[in-house]
Amino acid sequence: MTDAYSSAGSQEPAEDDGRPVIRDKRRIDPQTGKVRDSGAAEGDSAVSQQNPEPGPEQPVDPTGQQAPGSTPQPEAPAGAPGSGPAQGETDVQNEGGADERAAELQDQLLREKAAFHNYRELMKRERPKDRDAAIGSVVEALLPVMDDIHLAREHGDLAEGTPFAKIADKLESTLTxxxxxxxxxxxxxxxxxxxxxxxxxxxxxxxGSEGTTVVQVMQPGYKIGDRVVRAARVSVADPA
Structure with a gap:
């Protein structure tokens, strides 16, 4: 045994990278105690020197923090996997914001629709009044002409078939x-x-007259629908 262990190994210069290569020429394996082939022993020793086993792992603190003396680990950059909120949470937040915006737009659309409906109904009620007011302003401007036609008819100046009578009839039919x-x-x-x-x-x-009755029309009146443009100016009498 002493002779086997005496030739523990020899150091030879490295041929490739300049590092020393130790060749173990012991015939008995110090770990198993068995006789080993000389070529295998040299190869195993050379491989063990060229590819050393990795060193011990760095100690880790159970709390999750790095133990003293260990190499600090770089922090993950912003946006890298594992940093910030998960992608699923971001998608849920974006979807929730889109639903709220859609609800606001729908509510605004309903309000605008209701306002337009009210405006349309108001215009339907006011349009006839505006039309009557416009026609009434025209009739007021024509009142002196209509009074002259009435007086001419009362005095017999509008004989049937005369040009002036035809003009008066056309004007009255147009107003009608x-x-x-x-x-x-x-x-x-x-x-x-x-x-x-x-x-x-x-x-x-x-x-058959029972109350005050119109006996003479001095100036006829005119109305448009329920609106009186001008009341008729008349002479009245009471029953005896």
């Missing part, structure tokens, strides 16, 4: 198409909302 109605006729019951009594006289009334 736009909803203009004449107010005031002899024999009508006096209505203070439609008539303006300029004179109160004694006169024979038609049979």
């Amino acid at each position: 198409r736009f909803g203009v109605q004449s107010i005031g006729a002899k024999g009508e019951a006096f209505d203070p909302t439609l008539h303006e009594a300029l004179m109160h006289v004694q006169a024979d009334l038609p049979e």
Whole structure:
């Protein structure tokens, strides 16, 4: 045994990288105690020197922190896997924000739709009034002309077939198409909302008259729908 261990090994210069190569020429394996082949012993020793076993692992603190004396590990850069919130959490947050924005837009759309509906209904109610107001302003401008036509007809100046009579008929028919109605006729019951009594006289009334009655129309009145442009100016009488 002494002779076997006496030739422990020899150091030879390295042929490749300049490091020393130790060749173990012992025939007996110091670990197993068996006789080994000389070529295998030299190869194992050379491999063990060229590829040394890795050193001991760095100690780790059970709390998760690095133990004293160990090499500090670099921190993961921002955006690297394992840093910041998980991708799934980010997707959930983005989806929640999109749902809230969609709900806000839908609510705003419903409000605008309701406002437009109210405006349309208001225009439907106000349009006839605006139309009547426009026609009424035209009739007010034509009142002097309509009064002259009435006086000419009362004095017999509008004989049937004359050019002036045709013009008067066309004007009155045009106003009628736009909803203009004449107010005031002899024999009508006096209505203070439609008539303006300029004179109160004694006169024979038609049979069946029970109240104040129109006996003469001085200036006819006009109305458009329920709006009175001008009340008829009349002379009235009471039954005897």
